[in-house]
Amino acid sequence: MQAVGKLSKYIKPYILFAIIAPIMMIVEVSMDLLQPTILQHIIDDGIAENDTVFILRSFGLMIITSLIGLIGGIGCSIYASRTAVNFSTDLRHDLYETITYFSNSSKDKFTLGKLVTNLTSDIEMLQRALTMLLKIFVRGPMMFIGAIVIVFITARELFPILMVVVPILAFCMYYFTALSGKLFHKVQLVVDVVNTKVQENLAGIRVIKAYNRKNHQIDQFTDINTQLMKRSMSADQIIGVLAPLTMFVVNMGIVAALWMGAIKVDNNTLQVGVILAFINYLMMVMQGLMSSSMVLVQLARAVPSAERIVEVLEEKIEFTNPSVPESHKIQGSVSFENVSFSYLKGTESVLKNISFHVNAGETVGILGMTGSGKSTLVKMIPRLFDVDSGVIKIDGIPIGQYGLEHLRQSIGFAPQKATLFSKTIAENLQYGKSEATEQQILQALQASNAREFVDRLEAGTEHVLTQGATNLSGGQRQRLAMARAFIRKPNILVLDDVTSAVDSISEKAIQQAIDEQFAGATKFIVSSKISSVRHANQILLMDDGKIIAKGTHEQLLKTSELYNEMAKTQAEKGVTLSE
Numbered sequence: 001m002q003a004v005g006k007l008s009k010y011i012k013p014y015i016l017f018a019i020i021a022p023i024m025m026i027v028e029v030s031m032d033l034l035q036p037t038i039l040q041h042i043i044d045d046g047i048a049e050n051d052t053v054f055i056l057r058s059f060g061l062m063i064i065t066s067l068i069g070l071i072g073g074i075g076c077s078i079y080a081s082r083t084a085v086n087f088s089t090d091l092r093h094d095l096y097e098t099i100t101y102f103s104n105s106s107k108d109k110f111t112l113g114k115l116v117t118n119l120t121s122d123i124e125m126l127q128r129a130l131t132m133l134l135k136i137f138v139r140g141p142m143m144f145i146g147a148i149v150i151v152f153i154t155a156r157e158l159f160p161i162l163m164v165v166v167p168i169l170a171f172c173m174y175y176f177t178a179l180s181g182k183l184f185h186k187v188q189l190v191v192d193v194v195n196t197k198v199q200e201n202l203a204g205i206r207v208i209k210a211y212n213r214k215n216h217q218i219d220q221f222t223d224i225n226t227q228l229m230k231r232s233m234s235a236d237q238i239i240g241v242l243a244p245l246t247m248f249v250v251n252m253g254i255v256a257a258l259w260m261g262a263i264k265v266d267n268n269t270l271q272v273g274v275i276l277a278f279i280n281y282l283m284m285v286m287q288g289l290m291s292s293s294m295v296l297v298q299l300a301r302a303v304p305s306a307e308r309i310v311e312v313l314e315e316k317i318e319f320t321n322p323s324v325p326e327s328h329k330i331q332g333s334v335s336f337e338n339v340s341f342s343y344l345k346g347t348e349s350v351l352k353n354i355s356f357h358v359n360a361g362e363t364v365g366i367l368g369m370t371g372s373g374k375s376t377l378v379k380m381i382p383r384l385f386d387v388d389s390g391v392i393k394i395d396g397i398p399i400g401q402y403g404l405e406h407l408r409q410s411i412g413f414a415p416q417k418a419t420l421f422s423k424t425i426a427e428n429l430q431y432g433k434s435e436a437t438e439q440q441i442l443q444a445l446q447a448s449n450a451r452e453f454v455d456r457l458e459a460g461t462e463h464v465l466t467q468g469a470t471n472l473s474g475g476q477r478q479r480l481a482m483a484r485a486f487i488r489k490p491n492i493l494v495l496d497d498v499t500s501a502v503d504s505i506s507e508k509a510i511q512q513a514i515d516e517q518f519a520g521a522t523k524f525i526v527s528s529k530i531s532s533v534r535h536a537n538q539i540l541l542m543d544d545g546k547i548i549a550k551g552t553h554e555q556l557l558k559t560s561e562l563y564n565e566m567a568k569t570q571a572e573k574g575v576t577l578s579e
């Protein structure tokens with residue numbers, strides 16, 4: 001419930017709408033409550049006394065009260081919807097913004113499926129709960145209490161029936177509401193799993209097909225789907241039982257009213273109209289209780305959603321900006337001083353006491369076996385992760401002292417996995433530099449050896465990529481991702497194994513372009529191929545999170561056994577080591 005309180009600030013800008021809605025509802029319910037009493041007087045005073053004028057006047061009153069009730073009802077719906085839709089739009093915006101600023105470890109913690117559920121069904125759930133709250137929360141209790149009070153005043157002879165029926169109805173509502181709340185919470189947990197599974201399977205559909213795992217994946221999905229079906233079914237059935245059960249109790253109440261009423265009418269101690277009005281009020285008591293319980297069910301379902309949303313909104317943004325950020329133009333000398341890092345706090349470090357220094361404009365090759373920590377090392381430079389201990393300095397200043405945007409603006413980062421967006425090639429490159437001109441785009445494509453294949457596309461740089469850029473080859477994707485890093489002409493260029501899918505002729509052309517166009521930039525080139533880093537000013541050889549040797553190609557050939565072994569194996573496999 002605390003979470004609901006925390007989200008209430010999103011209602012504040014629309015507080016006027018949120019106040020008008022229930023007021024309009026009070027108008028509607030008041031008019032509804034008047035109707036049976038007017039009816040009672042039509043029967044007992046108009047029809048019984050043959051007073052036509054009174055009957056016509058009462059009909060007029062009924063029409064006027066109905067019209068006022070109608071206006072109240074419509075007004076309430078409009079203002080309740082306005083409040084709830086605005087509330088959910090603002091909340092969705094903030095949630096999306098928070099997720100955008102998530103650190104990588106936060107993204108790993110909340111799975112993609114869960115975040116999608118937060119942005120869609122959780123918010124939808126809150127929106128629905130708020131609409132119901134504003135529309136029905138007043139209606140239910142007011143109708144319930146109002147009907148009981150009126151029966152007590154105008155039909156006290158039949159009041160004992162209410163004293164029996166109401167507690168039974170209240171117990172049924174309480175029991176089923178509590179039970180269904182628990183069941184819907186379980187449903188929501190399975191919805192999360194379904195979303196995550198769908199996301200994963202669709203993203204990996206090609207792998208699934210290639211490995212003939214379609215049936216296995218379908219079976220797995222069917223299992224979760226069946227689980228969801230069973231849980232949803234039991235939750236829905238519980239709610240489904242409630243309506244006929246309460247109707248049965250009310251019908252028993254009506255039978256009792258007719259029976260008691262008939263005896264009293266026979267004894268001339270009660271008028272017929274009172275029985276009719278009582279039956280109407282009994283229905284209203286049921287409706288009041290029913291709608292109150294529906295709101296409670298909806299609220300019970302919304303509370304876990306609110307908790308999940310608040311959990312995301314309150315996730316600590318690990319990368320804090322310094323209050324007075326360093327803003328001098330970054331030249332590009334980089335040093336790591338005893339840097340250690342682990343993805344999960346308390347587990348074995350992935351980087352262990354890493355120390356090295358590189359002058360501005362130099363090239364560092366980072367070489368090592370798979371899983372040795374190469375990508376992790378370069379991800380520390382634009383602060384995609386923060387160090388556990390030690391310090392990383394750029395131009396002699398700890399990177400934490402730079403404004404995050406300024407720091408990242410100075411770095412061209414091409415990650416190992418070439419992530420591209422379902423937009424045109426030009427728009428993808430503009431992620432690197434939003435104001436890039438056509439000329440600059442073409443230059444960047446030229447440097448990454450992508451110009452040739454882009455020119456062959458009918459729409460050129462306006463060619464639209466599919467989701468995940470599946471309409472390009474792996475090497476083409478890598479070249480575009482590189483062009484995106486090149487286009488900002490950064491002072492620090494990080495290329496994380498970006499030529500693994502590029503042929504050796506293209507790789508050579510790219511290396512040449514980098515040497516020519518980024519002569520002044522500090523370059524980090526991650527690779528498992530010696531040929532990609534052999535000309536670097538220094539090569540860091542990594543193994544199990546440590547730098548086990550560093551130096552130039554020639555120095556390492558003399559000093560490192562592992563380097564020699566790699567050179568030998570790669571030469572045997574035909575990986576070019578020579579010019």
Ligand SMILES: Nc1ncnc2c1ncn2[C@@H]1O[C@H](COP(=O)(O)OP(=O)(O)OP(=O)(O)O)[C@@H](O)[C@H]1O
Nearest residue numbers: 108343350368369370371372373374375376377528
């Ligand atoms: N997001 C993550 N969460 C937890 N562990 C991770 C994460 N990313 C990488 N690791 C682990 O950190 C270690 C180093 O991974 P890293 O990607 O830095 O290696 P690498 O040398 O770049 O490997 P490769 O050459 O295969 O790309 C590995 O043991 C890996 O399992």
